Amino acid sequence: MSKGSIxxxxxxxxxxPPTAPAGRGRYLTGATFLLPAFVLxxxxxxxxxxxxxxxxxxxxxxxxxxxxxIDNYKTLFTTATLVRAIENxxxxxxxxxxxxxxxxxxxxxLTERVSWAVAFKTAVFLPMAISAFAxxxxxxxxxxxxxDIGAINALGxxxxxLVSTPGVLHTxxxxxxxxxxxxxxxxxxAPLQPGRSVKLGLTGIPPQDVPGGAxxxxxxxxxxxxxxxxxxxDFKPGxxxxxxxxxxxxxxxxxxxxxxxxxxxxxxxKTADDGTFSFDSLPANTTYHASIGAQTFAKPFGGYGxxxxxxxxxxxxxAYIWIWAGFAMVVIGAGxxxxxxxxxxxxxxxxAGEWQVFRRVTVPLLAPVLSVVFITMIIxxxxxxxxxxxxxxxxxxxxxxxxxxxxxxxxxxxxxxxxTGSAIAVFLxxxxxxxxxxxxxxxxxxx
Amino acid sequence: MAAASPAIExxxxxxxxxxxxxxxxxxxxxxxxxxxxxxxxxxxxxxxFVTSILPASALANSGWWQIFSHPSLATWSNYDxxxxxxxxxSSLKTTAYIAVxxxxxxxxxxxxxxxxxxxxxxxxxxxxxxxxxALLVVPLQMALxxxxxxxxxxxxxxxxxSIILFHTAFGLPFAIFLLRNxxxxxxxxxxxxxxxxGASEMVIFLRLILPLGLPAIASLAIFQFLWTWNDLxxxxxxxxxxxxxxxxxxxxxxxxxxxxxVIAPASFISLVVxxxxxxxxxxxxxxxxxxxxxx
Numbered sequence: 165m166s167k168g169s170i171x172x173x174x175x176x177x178x179x180x181p182p183t184a185p186a187g188r189g190r191y192l193t194g195a196t197f198l199l200p201a202f203v204l205x206x207x208x209x210x211x212x213x214x215x216x217x218x219x220x221x222x223x224x225x226x227x228x229x230x231x232x233x234i235d236n237y238k239t240l241f242t243t244a245t246l247v248r249a250i251e252n253x254x255x256x257x258x259x260x261x262x263x264x265x266x267x268x269x270x271x272x273x274l275t276e277r278v279s280w281a282v283a284f285k286t287a288v289f290l291p292m293a294i295s296a297f298a299x300x301x302x303x304x305x306x307x308x309x310x311x312d313i314g315a316i317n318a319l320g321x322x323x324x325x326l327v328s329t330p331g332v333l334h335t336x337x338x339x340x341x342x343x344x345x346x347x348x349x350x351x352x353x354a355p356l357q358p359g360r361s362v363k364l365g366l367t368g369i370p371p372q373d374v375p376g377g378a379x380x381x382x383x384x385x386x387x388x389x390x391x392x393x394x395x396x397x398d399f400k401p402g403x404x405x406x407x408x409x410x411x412x413x414x415x416x417x418x419x420x421x422x423x424x425x426x427x428x429x430x431x432x433x434k435t436a437d438d439g440t441f442s443f444d445s446l447p448a449n450t451t452y453h454a455s456i457g458a459q460t461f462a463k464p465f466g467g468y469g470x471x472x473x474x475x476x477x478x479x480x481x482x483a484y485i486w487i488w489a490g491f492a493m494v495v496i497g498a499g500x501x502x503x504x505x506x507x508x509x510x511x512x513x514x515x516a517g518e519w520q521v522f523r524r525v526t527v528p529l530l531a532p533v534l535s536v537v538f539i540t541m542i543i544x545x546x547x548x549x550x551x552x553x554x555x556x557x558x559x560x561x562x563x564x565x566x567x568x569x570x571x572x573x574x575x576x577x578x579x580x581x582x583x584t585g586s587a588i589a590v591f592l593x594x595x596x597x598x599x600x601x602x603x604x605x606x607x608x609x610x611x
Numbered sequence: 612m613a614a615a616s617p618a619i620e621x622x623x624x625x626x627x628x629x630x631x632x633x634x635x636x637x638x639x640x641x642x643x644x645x646x647x648x649x650x651x652x653x654x655x656x657x658x659x660f661v662t663s664i665l666p667a668s669a670l671a672n673s674g675w676w677q678i679f680s681h682p683s684l685a686t687w688s689n690y691d692x693x694x695x696x697x698x699x700x701s702s703l704k705t706t707a708y709i710a711v712x713x714x715x716x717x718x719x720x721x722x723x724x725x726x727x728x729x730x731x732x733x734x735x736x737x738x739x740x741x742x743x744x745a746l747l748v749v750p751l752q753m754a755l756x757x758x759x760x761x762x763x764x765x766x767x768x769x770x771x772x773s774i775i776l777f778h779t780a781f782g783l784p785f786a787i788f789l790l791r792n793x794x795x796x797x798x799x800x801x802x803x804x805x806x807x808x809g810a811s812e813m814v815i816f817l818r819l820i821l822p823l824g825l826p827a828i829a830s831l832a833i834f835q836f837l838w839t840w841n842d843l844x845x846x847x848x849x850x851x852x853x854x855x856x857x858x859x860x861x862x863x864x865x866x867x868x869x870x871x872x873v874i875a876p877a878s879f880i881s882l883v884v885x886x887x888x889x890x891x892x893x894x895x896x897x898x899x900x901x902x903x904x905x906x
Binding site: 191193194197198200201204205207208209210211212213215216219227271274275278283284286287288290291292293294295296297298299301302303304305306308312313314315318486489491494495498546547549550553554557558568571572575576582585586588589590592593596597600601 | 638641642644645648649650652653654655656658659662670672673674675676719720721723724726727731732733736743746747748749750752753754755756757758759760761776777779780781783784787812816837840841842843844847848857860861864865867871874875878879881882885886888889893896897900901
């Protein structure tokens with residue numbers, strides 16, 4: 165509901181021939197009616213605009229401060245967070261107006277011949293009445309990273325559990341330096357030759373994560389022509405010695421052990437209840453590498469950091485589109501309702517399919533309405549502020565920065581640099597003017 | 612829209628029950644798609660409401676959807692606590708003052724000027740009007756720094772009136788634009804006969820223009836009310852102890868996780884009033900929106 169949603173298109177041509185009291189009195193009457201508006205517009209809009217433009221060439225403090233030329237503008241285009249704000253706003257402008265217009269068009273067309281359209285339209289339009297600030301709070305609840313708390317990540321976890329299951333030992337770590345973690349797998353550093361018995365000890369496994377059926381771990385005796393070994397929980401209550409299979413330590417059943425020879429050929433074996441595994445009939449004089457596969461240690465879905473610096477801008481865009489889709493839908497829907505039915509019917513009678521009618525007739529006829537929505541959204545997006553400051557946590561705000569937020573933070577967010585703040589405001593002004601001027605030109609044409 | 616579709620389907624030879632069912636089944640995917648989307652659009656707001664009625668202890672380890680498995684967790688205690696919170700109560704009062712005060716001022720000043728631009732004759736009228744419309748391009752960010760200084764100089768920083776006047780000034784270009792266009796379309800002969808009868812301009816304005824212009828004034832009033840009720844940036848800049856509800860909640864955001872039992876219900880309270888206004892005056896709201904974007 166920003167005033168940016170308004171475009172100037174008054175039917176000035178329809179102005180009636182002026183009829184008013186004659187003589188000097190008419191100046192006086194006009195002045196009385198206009199005076200309050202002029203005072204407010206003069207003091208709150210005209211004077212500030214002139215002042216801010218001048219102020220942008222002066223230093224940080226004072227009513228004017230020292231003249232610094234274009235230094236504030238240099239600061240604007242060279243300071244990392246401010247450049248980031250401009251880049252982010254460019255993303256906003258590139259993504260949001262097009263998507264909002266497209267979604268609005270789709271919704272408007274789909275609901276056109278549905279009997280319960282009012283209910284749908286109300287649901288989609290609802291966010292327009294809510295403050296952008298409260299929307300930020302609302303979406304911040306949905307975006308929480310912990311899948312137990314954030315609804316979107318909870319959904320993500322449900323979907324990911326269909327595709328992959330977390331590893332049985334996702335918390336485990338190697339117990340001795342002889343083993344190391346590589347690409348998620350636990351690898352025995354030293355190469356092996358047949359006739360060896362290897363110990364793959366793991367720690368960091370909470371009791372409830374030990375697979376069922378686990379029995380006392382046993383280290384197999386070496387056999388010639390074979391590589392045997394044990395995977396076990398190298399820990400017992402009280403500690404125990406690491407790297408030694410002791411009484412009270414459990415074997416880890418069901419773990420897949422991989423053995424790769426020099427040619428890259430890989431064999432696998434599963435561990436028994438006591439943690440033992442064996443690879444038989446191995447040719448001698450070859451070296452092997454043993455490892456426990458990465459799938460054993462696969463972490464459960466931990467949630468995406470929607471509010472973290474990397475994803476914060478896409479998250480904001482989604483919430484913003486959620487707000488404005490209803491606006492586009494209602495405006496485009498009104499355009500659709502006002503469309504000449506006979507043109508559509510004629511096209512259908514001529515044998516055009518629904519898709520052809522949509523593309524060749526509906527969209528071209530709606531073009532003026534679509535462009536109004538598009539331009540309105542550009543202006544709104546350039547001024548976006550409330551949503552960013554309420555949805556993005558403090559730690560992500562530098563990454564989520566946009567021009568209006570940068571302006572406010574520079575001028576009032578502790579730094580209180582009125583020079584650079586003014587320069588950012590002027591920059592925003594310069595961006596908004598040509599977009600709105602498009603509409604004002606159309607308006608003047610009608611005069 | 613609804614009236615147009617049966618007319619299109621009339622040529623169907625015989626509208627049997629079977630044909631109707633067939634038509635419904637053919638459209639079933641569209642219906643399903645719309646139901647899913649509509650539900651999706653409601654989820655965030657429902658999530659906020661459910662969060663607001665759960666105790667903080669329940670929210671520490673589980674999301675709001677736990678209410679579906681444990682409906683007994685629901686409680687009004689968060690709201691109870693808030694309605695005994697003097698900070699929240701005074702912020703609600705401040706919000707109401709700002710929203711109502713601004714709406715009244717914009718409507719009064721805007722319709723006076725709109726009337727002058729529509730029905731009074733003075734030299735350069737249309738050019739001055741274009742000048743006022745041109746002010747629509749000024750983003751409020753342009754005025755934050757100068758007005759901050761000016762308010763400070765005149766000692767009205769951190770007052771309700773300073774926030775109201777800022778909103779009013781920035782609401783005027785659109786208000787004048789909307790009302791002038793509506794007033795221009797009012798029947799000319801009524802006004803002229805009133806003038807011939809010797810009614811003063813002020814009487815014409817009060818007795819004729821205001822009642823006849825009510826639909827446009829209602830749209831404008833709703834927009835202004837929602838705009839100021841939902842505002843954050845103006846109040847955040849010019850208020851310190853004067854805090855409307857958005858600013859008050861903003862002050863709690865730093866501790867988002869631990870204060871969620873305050874933030875969620877307070878946010879919900881803040882959006883109940885706009886929602887009621889929206890539902891009560893939906894027609895005017897949409898009209899205002901369309902007046903602004905399409906003719």
